Each structure stands twice: as C-alpha cells, then as structure tokens.
Amino acid sequence: MPEDYDAIIVGSGSNGLAAAIHLQQKGLRTAVYEQASEPGGATRTEQLTLPGYQHDVGSAILPMGVASPFFRDLPLNNYGLKWIYPDIPYAHPLKDGTGVACYKDLDKTADQLGKDRDSYLKIFQPLVNNWDKIDKDLLGPLGIPENPIDFLKFGLKALPSAKMLVNHFFKNERSKIFFYGSAAHSTLPLTNLASASFGLVLTTMAHRYGWPFPEGGAKNFTNSLVSFYKSLGGELYLNVLVKHVEELPRAKAYLFDVTPKQLLKIKGTNFPSLYRKRMASYKYGAGVFKMDWALSEPIPFTSAECRRSGTVHIGFSCEEIEESEGHIHHKKMTDTPYVLVAQHSIFDPTRAPVGKHTAWAYCHVPNGSIKDFSQIIENQIERAAPGFKDTILARSTMNTVQLQQWNPNLIGGDINGGRQDITQLFTRPIISISPYSTPDPKIYICSSSTPPGGGVHGMCGYNAAKAVLKDHFNG
Ligand SMILES: Cc1cc2nc3c(=O)[nH]c(=O)nc-3n(C[C@H](O)[C@H](O)[C@H](O)COP(=O)(O)OP(=O)(O)OC[C@H]3O[C@@H](n4cnc5c(N)ncnc54)[C@H](O)[C@@H]3O)c2cc1C
Secondary structure, three states, X not given: OOOOEEEEEEOOEHHHHHHHHHHHHOOOOEEEEOOOOOOEOOOOEEOOOOOOOOEEOOOOOOHHHHHOOOHHHOOHHHHOOOEEOOOEEEEEXXXXXXXXXXXXXXXXXXXHHHHHHHHHHHHHHHHHHHHHHHHHHHOOOOOOOOOHHHHHHHHHHHOOOHHHHHHHHOOOHHHHHHHHHHHHHHOOOOOOOOHXXXXXXXXXXXXXXXXXXXXXXXHHHHHHHHHHHHHOOOEEEOOOOOOEHHHOOOEEEEEEOOOHHHHHHOEOOOOOHHHHHHHHOOOOOOEEEEEEEEEOOOOOOOOHHHHOEEEEEEXXXXXXXXXXXXXXXXXXXXXXXXXXXXXXOOOOHHHOOOOOEEEEEEEEXXXXXXXXXXXXXXXHHHHHOOOHHHHEEEEEEEOHHHHHHHOOOOHHHOXXXXXXXXXXXXXXXXXXXXXXXXXXXXXXXXXOXXXXXXXXXXXXXXXHHHHHHHHHOOO
C-alpha cells in the first residue's frame, strides 16, 4: 500500500473521478480505490451480446457530460474523448405513426406543435438563454443563488408536477406527450411536485448543447477522465473492495462515491446514532429493467424523426405514461410502460460490425423487481417500429438485482442513487448546509446520493471536493 495521501476517493464513478480530478488539480495528492476491475461505475461499455457489438451497460447519452460546469472545462478531447451528436437529440413516436422531434433548434421544434408553438417558446426560450446564470446553483446544494431572479423564474416552472405544467401550457396531446417523454426521466409519478423540473432541464440541455454520446461507448468518457486524472499525478487502484477505513492508506479526507446504505456498512467511521438513523431513512427510487440488442439493421421506426434521433421516448398517450410511471411506486407494472431507447450505431459505426447495429433501452420497474420485462419492452418498440423484432440477432437483459450485482450503487436497480422527489432533490442524503460532509470530519460522501443527484455531470463529486478543500486545505 502506498504512503500517506491528502485525500482518498472510494469509487471511480463519474462523481468519484470528478472529485479526484478537482482535488488533484488543486495540488493535493490523491488516490482512487475501485472495487470493480474497470473504472467508471455506471459509465462503462461491454460486449454484452455478440462479438464486435459495444453496449453501454449503464449511462448511454451524456448531455451533462458537455453541459456540466465542471466537465465542460476539462480538456478531455486531448485524452481520447470524441463527442458524437445525433442529427436529432430526441424524438417521440405517436400512435398515428408520426413523431415529434426535439431538434437543437428551438424554433424548428416549436414549429411542430401548432397552437402550442408560442407556449413552448415561452417555456424554453428564457431557460435556454439564461441557463448559464442558474446552472451552478441548480447543480449544487441549497444556498443563496447567484442570480436569484433567474433562479426564482426557473423554480416557478420547475416546482409543479409535469402534469400541472403540460395542462397549464399546452392544448395539444402531442405537445403534452412530448414533454412527458423528457419529464419521465425523473423516475417519479408525473403527478408529483417537481417532476416537471427534469423535463425542463433535459430539454433545455437538448436545445443548448444537444444530447451527445462518446464515440466508441460511454467507457470512453470514463477513460478520458482517468487519463486526465493520471496526467495530473492521480493514482487509481482497481479490484479493491473497501470495507473498513483502516484498510486504506492514511489521509486527511476520505470521499465515498457510494449511497447511504453502503456508507453505513463501512467500518471505521465515527457517526453518531442520530446521523445513522437519518441516513438509514434515506429513500431509494424505482429501479430499471435494462435491455441491449445486437440488430441486423437499425430499428425500423415508422416516424422519420425517430429514425434520426439518438434517443427515443416511447409512450403512446399521456394516460399510458402517467399510469406506467405512477404504478411502479405501488409495486405494479402496466403492459405498456414508458420505454427509453438509445440508438448509437446509426451515428457511431464503431459500436457494431459493418452494416450491423445496436440498441439500448430500459423501462422503470418497482425497486428490487426480478421479473423479466423483455417482452413488454420489445412489444412497445414494435408498436412504434413494426418489424423491430425481426431485426434482433441477440439480446441482453438485466433485472434490478443483476444491475446491483454489476454496480453495488444501483440499490434495487435505482439508477439515481436515491429517490429524486421534492423531499430529496436538494437535501440528499440529509438536510444539511453541507450535504457532502458527515459528522465524522474525515468522511465525505460524493456520489449521486448528494445534490444534484443522478446523471453523468460530476457535480456531486466536484461539490464534495470543494467541501474537502474548504474544511481541510483552506480552499
Ligand atoms: C442503466 C442506466 C442508465 C443510465 N442512463 C444514463 C444516461 O443515459 N445519462 C446519464 O447522464 N446518466 C445515466 N444514468 C445515471 C448515471 O450513470 C449515474 O447517475 C452516475 O453513474 C452516478 O455516478 P456516481 O459516481 O455517483 O456513481 P457510480 O457511477 O455508480 O459509481 C460508483 C462506484 O463506486 C464503486 N464502489 C461502490 N462501493 C465501493 C466500495 N466499497 N469499494 C470500492 N468501490 C466501491 C462502484 O463499483 C462504482 O464504480 C444511468 C444509469 C444506469 C444504471
């Protein structure tokens, strides 16, 4: 084991690596310890189906990789990262075979919405224009915002449920379904307060930055972070499952890229019982059932917009999406769930052998479910793309338990490190001015169980690193 460090990071997910990079950039001596044989946590790519097919096991489309106030300033393109921008960031197929596209161009997108054109612009124009005035506050812990007026304006739109927002702003079903598609990323019932916020942020990202993904797979985003980190002198140790703080070299601070349940199991921490109790009551969200396919040809979506999109949101009516996203929290599933699909190989030929294709998808399911939802998912895609099933050469499925075996942070298949409802959005893992700190002055938490939550943005890690610098290094 190496000698002493300033800080040790446990876990090499995008947040662990962001924390490590920021501390190393500030001149600290750091090391990252990862239990898996590959770095990246839920940002890794594997040959899950047939030889030559590259599948993103977890995260696949990384708008926050380019939009994150931390990641966007890193020189990752010098470390092997190449972003691929699909023609259309995302699209939504409708029952009649047409589709609505979220183009990068705001006006072109609004033009598809008929009577709702002006409402769409009224919602998104100010957000797209003023995003850089609110992004740092939105992607950090609760505090006094730098631009309170802009922040308040966003908050007024973001606080309602997605259902309230669409009913207030839109007249057409197609506009409502279209917004539901991005809001449903929240994994919350669309009738829940603040479920609108996810649709607002993700669609703003699409218009401002696009929804890109790394050439060759999400692993290449991780690889670029690791290469940059090492170029700064950082050290990464793989295949080390940390169970006790004393197994690690001595350091002033230990940052854990884990969720509360896991942190409480780590031995050698000094947490009072009240903190343990509060952490133990942290809520996890719904899980996902994940699928990947090797295909003989691209998914034959009827809608031309869907055929040109990196991401496709499937759900054929507002009721269908509402029901599917509501039921999972009562341990139930509908036969027509909301399905999220990503198709990389039509824009990135390195993902599959020549002329062949890949597809990636999941649907939300009750936390901990071990049921096989593959038929249900394939049926939903088939409705939007008749003939899809005939293109399947091989499939991979992962239920919530298999996902957690692959990455211990995915508790019960929850991909966001904990439920992201109004009670835990900014106050995760507990209500605190510095949610990254713990009562043990050496121990910090830097995973997506801290603000701003799930997604590959690294802001949880960056914010945790700032807390460490302030507490221990006069930062
Ligand atoms: C199926 C799926 C699809 C997703 N799709 C997207 C998407 O398209 N876009 C997007 O932005 N986000 C997506 N996400 C969410 C995103 O991947 C996560 O929010 C993000 O990875 C969180 O990063 P993290 O660093 O907090 O945790 P993780 O990435 O989970 O990393 C935690 C790391 O800690 C390690 N670890 C845990 N315990 C220990 C221990 N005791 N000792 C040593 N190491 C340990 C784990 O092995 C892991 O490597 C998806 C996630 C999943 C699972």
